[in-house]
Amino acid sequence: MEKTEFSDNDFSSLFDSNGLFKNKLENFSENLEKFRFLNKKAEDVQSENSKLKNEIRAWVDRKVQINLPQSNINNSYPSEVPPKGKENDKTYQERYAIAQEFISGWRACIEEFENYQKKCDGLGKLFEEITQKNKEKVNNTLSQISKLNLSGGKFHFLIFRLFKHFKSSNHNGKSPGCCNFSFFSKLNTMFQVEILFIEFSVSLNIYQDNITATEDKIKEYRELLDKSVLRLNRIRMGRTPAYSNQAQRCSVCNRPYVFLKWCKFCDIEQFKKQFPNWRSDNSDFDKIIHNSQLSIKFPNGFIQWIPYEKFTNVKFVGRGAYANVYKANWVEGLGTWDYALGRRVQHPNTPVALKELKNSINIGKEFLEEVKAYIESSSSTVLRCYGISKNPVTNEYIMVFPYAHGGNLRNYMKKELNWINKLDILRHILYGLADIHIRGLVHRDLHPGNLLHYRRTISVSDLGLCRQVDDVKSSDKIFGVLSFIAPEVLVGKPYTQASDVYSIGIIMWFITSGQYPFSDRGYDKQYLARDICKNLRPKILEGTPPGYKDLMQRCWDADPNKRPTTKELYQRIVFWLNEFNKEPSPDTIKQFITNEPQLLEAHDSNVEYASHSIKIQTLIGPNLERRAEKIQKDTNSNDGDDENEDEGKMLTFIKFL
Numbered sequence: 001m002e003k004t005e006f007s008d009n010d011f012s013s014l015f016d017s018n019g020l021f022k023n024k025l026e027n028f029s030e031n032l033e034k035f036r037f038l039n040k041k042a043e044d045v046q047s048e049n050s051k052l053k054n055e056i057r058a059w060v061d062r063k064v065q066i067n068l069p070q071s072n073i074n075n076s077y078p079s080e081v082p083p084k085g086k087e088n089d090k091t092y093q094e095r096y097a098i099a100q101e102f103i104s105g106w107r108a109c110i111e112e113f114e115n116y117q118k119k120c121d122g123l124g125k126l127f128e129e130i131t132q133k134n135k136e137k138v139n140n141t142l143s144q145i146s147k148l149n150l151s152g153g154k155f156h157f158l159i160f161r162l163f164k165h166f167k168s169s170n171h172n173g174k175s176p177g178c179c180n181f182s183f184f185s186k187l188n189t190m191f192q193v194e195i196l197f198i199e200f201s202v203s204l205n206i207y208q209d210n211i212t213a214t215e216d217k218i219k220e221y222r223e224l225l226d227k228s229v230l231r232l233n234r235i236r237m238g239r240t241p242a243y244s245n246q247a248q249r250c251s252v253c254n255r256p257y258v259f260l261k262w263c264k265f266c267d268i269e270q271f272k273k274q275f276p277n278w279r280s281d282n283s284d285f286d287k288i289i290h291n292s293q294l295s296i297k298f299p300n301g302f303i304q305w306i307p308y309e310k311f312t313n314v315k316f317v318g319r320g321a322y323a324n325v326y327k328a329n330w331v332e333g334l335g336t337w338d339y340a341l342g343r344r345v346q347h348p349n350t351p352v353a354l355k356e357l358k359n360s361i362n363i364g365k366e367f368l369e370e371v372k373a374y375i376e377s378s379s380s381t382v383l384r385c386y387g388i389s390k391n392p393v394t395n396e397y398i399m400v401f402p403y404a405h406g407g408n409l410r411n412y413m414k415k416e417l418n419w420i421n422k423l424d425i426l427r428h429i430l431y432g433l434a435d436i437h438i439r440g441l442v443h444r445d446l447h448p449g450n451l452l453h454y455r456r457t458i459s460v461s462d463l464g465l466c467r468q469v470d471d472v473k474s475s476d477k478i479f480g481v482l483s484f485i486a487p488e489v490l491v492g493k494p495y496t497q498a499s500d501v502y503s504i505g506i507i508m509w510f511i512t513s514g515q516y517p518f519s520d521r522g523y524d525k526q527y528l529a530r531d532i533c534k535n536l537r538p539k540i541l542e543g544t545p546p547g548y549k550d551l552m553q554r555c556w557d558a559d560p561n562k563r564p565t566t567k568e569l570y571q572r573i574v575f576w577l578n579e580f581n582k583e584p585s586p587d588t589i590k591q592f593i594t595n596e597p598q599l600l601e602a603h604d605s606n607v608e609y610a611s612h613s614i615k616i617q618t619l620i621g622p623n624l625e626r627r628a629e630k631i632q633k634d635t636n637s638n639d640g641d642d643e644n645e646d647e648g649k650m651l652t653f654i655k656f657l
Contacts, residue, residue, distance in 0.1 A: 031200055035138055038207050042131045045214050046124065052222055053120045059113045059229065109232040111456045116221055116228070123221075127214045134207040141200045262299050262337055271302075278305045285388055285397075288371055299337030303371070304387040306330065306400055311354065311389070326354040327403055334386060351403040352386060360397040371399065381432035383452060383461040401461070406453025409507075413448070413514045419545075419592040422511050423577050425458050429507065430570040432460035437497050437566050444495045446503035447484040448510055483517045487533045488560055498560035504569065505555025508548070509538045545591035547576075 249256050250263035257263055271293035280286050285305070292302045311328040318325045333350040371388065389398040406412060409425070417425075429451060436443055443463065450462040478489055486502035489495055506517055517538035518528060528536075535558055540549055551572060557563050564572075579589045 028197060028200070031197075031204055034204055035207075038204065038211060039135070041211050042127075042207075045211055045218070046127065046131075049120055049124050049127070049214075049218055052218060052225070053117060053124070056113050056117045056120060056225060059225075059232075060110060060117055106232065108456060109228050112228045113225070115456075116225055119221055120218075123214065123217055127210070130210045130214075131207075134203065134210065138200065138203045138207070141196055141203060144196055264296060267299070268294055268296065271296075278307075280305050280388065280390070282397075284368055285371075288368065289388065300384075303385055306387045306389045308389050308392055308398070311352070312349075314354065317353070322358050324356045324358070326356065328352055328354055330386075330400070351405070353401045353403045354389070355399045355401060356391055356394070356396050357399070358396065381428045381457050381459050382435055382463070383454060383459040402454055404452035404454040404459070404461075408453065409448035409451040409458060409510075410516075412453045412458070413511065420577065420580055423573055423592075425511060426504075426508065427570070427573045427577065428458040429460060429504070430566055430573060433500060433504070434566040434570055436460070436463070437500070442495045442497055443500050443503075445480045446500055446507065447481040448507065448516075449481070451507075481516075482528060483532070485532075486560070487535075487558060490529050490533055496560060497566070498563045501555050501563045501566065501569070502560075504566075505552050505563075506538065508552040508555065509540070512541055512544055512548075513538070547588065547591055 250266055252266050253263060255263060255265050275290065280289070289303055289305055293304075296302045310331050312331055314326050314328040316324070317327050328351075330350040330352045331348065333347040335344040335346050337344055371385065383401055383404070386400040386402070389400055390396070391398060412425075433443060433446070443460070445462060446460075450460070452459050452461050478485065478495075484503045484506045486495075486499040489499050509517060518536075537553075537556055540552070544552075551564070551569070554562065554564055555569070576588065576592070579586050580592075582589075585593060
């Protein structure tokens with residue numbers, strides 16, 4: 001093997017102006033100083049994060065300041081029904097709407113603060129771990145350098161030794177540069193030094209980047225906190241209702257403000273002035289919009305006509321049984337009342353969802369009923385309708401809603417949720433449903449796809465089938481997701497508020513399992529409907545708290561008269577939530593602490609997740625209702641004897657279109 005020859009120039013070039021090791025000692029000293037500086041900077045960043053956490057905690061503690069009239073509070077949550085004797089009191093209803101909007105806004109701000117608190121806690125822990133790892137990595141590199149005896153002045157000594165003993169000539173047949181020491185060993189050491197110095201420099205750069213990223217996060221959280229504080233202060237400014245002794249009066253009309261700096265009467269006059277400037281080309285819609293603006297009860301409780309050209313970036317999202325849904329930006333944006341400024345403030349490019357109804361050119365009663373249902377709702381957990389529009393190409397009418405970035409309940413359940421989270425989901429749903437029921441309406445299509453995660457709450461949406469309780473005209477069609485439809489509806493009886501409660505029971509099971517019911521079985525729609533009528537219910541998971549299980553089973557009882565009301569359900573859920581705040585934990589809560597059902601694995605099946613139109617066919621044979629009731633009361637006592645002669649006469653009584 002041919003030997004490599006070295007010269008003085010070959011080696012000394014490593015240390016000239018372009019060499020690998022030039023100024024390494026100076027750079028090493030600078031990096032040591034930088035390491036000390038970064039350690040001090042890391043301490044300052046942690047201190048700043050702790051300071052921000054303390055500020056946020058102070059705001060979180062203000063949740064106890066939610067102080068409304070006792071008649072509007074049920075424990076720590078607002079009552080969903082007026083007290084006895086106030087059912088038809090419009091003044092009370094207006095005050096209730098005011099209280100609702102205030103307490104909802106306040107709670108939303110507090111939830112934002114709690115979210116920021118969690119983020120700061122997580123950031124602090126993560127940064128502490130990263131800092132520790134960075135310090136360990138740098139100290140490990142310094143330790144290796146120290147072992148090579150290259151720190152401080154010894155670095156110069158090594159260079160001196162290398163040059164002093166390096167010779168270009170051979171001595172006694174030895175290889176060049178071997179004068180009483182191993183040249184290659186020394187050269188290898190120098191390359192180890194170079195690698196360690198590079199590692200040292202890279203580690204410091206990573207350390208610095210981590211500190212900078214954490215500083216940026218703290219700055220971001222502080223800006224979010226400032227915005228939430230500003231919003232909360234504006235809500236607090238607007239909480240004084242007209243019936244308070246401290247209420248102010250409008251400087252224009254001298255009437256008392258309903259909210260601080262909001263004069264309902266002057267706002268109505270402004271709406272009237274705008275009436276000539278728009279037209280929907282449909283007298284029914286014009287009337288509905290006019291009425292919503294003339295009977296406004298709180299600053300944002302109205303709808304408006306929105307020309308289609310005011311939407312940009314329209315993108316198709318999904319298709320339902322009777323509507324197509326699009327996402328878009330509303331150029332002018334939503335105009336919300338700013339209590340501090342005392343006027344409406346636009347929010348340009350507001351993200352919205354456009355619900356374009358099929359076959360709505362000749363507008364029918366159903367669409368008008370849905371619009372009215374949204375307008376009349378005063379609940380903070382019923383998705384608000386911004387307004388109405390019309391597609392100039394298809395001539396179909398459109399309802400405009402907030403865009404729910406969080407998706408529906410089915411998406412939301414993919415998160416890791418504890419029992420407080422799950423009960424709070426139910427509270428939101430029941431709060432909105434109670435508002436629907438108190439106005440004498442029935443939702444008729446409750447399932448996870450119609451429950452949207454919007455602004456940290458689960459909101460009830462899709463009121464297209466909402467009807468008055470006494471609107472029981474017979475129809476051969478029902479509408480919904482089969483597994484959430486009450487058995488009495490499946491056999492042709494009218495929807496009732498108890499039918500909605502049945503759907504709540506199935507939703508309660510969905511919240512514990514994370515899956516749609518009956519997704520583990522063959523989804524034969526005809527036989528599934530029959531089995532539901534014969535008391536088939538989802539299998540309750542092991543670990544479900546006994547109290548929760550009992551309430552769920554009462555909701556899906558085959559007898560509608562035995563099901564609880566939304567008021568009873570809401571009060572029970574609120575009771576459990578309030579019990580969680582007590583120390584030590586009461587016995588009523590220990591069932592939730594010690595029990596946690598495991599979410600079911602997803603099943604590949606043809607389960608329908610969207611609502612569909614269903615046609616009820618007449619049974620072959622007389623006395624349909626008598627036979628259906630018999631099926632309902634049957635609790636599988638026949639043990640498989642159901643395939644008898646009568647079964648042949650019944651065959652299919654439900655057929656999906």
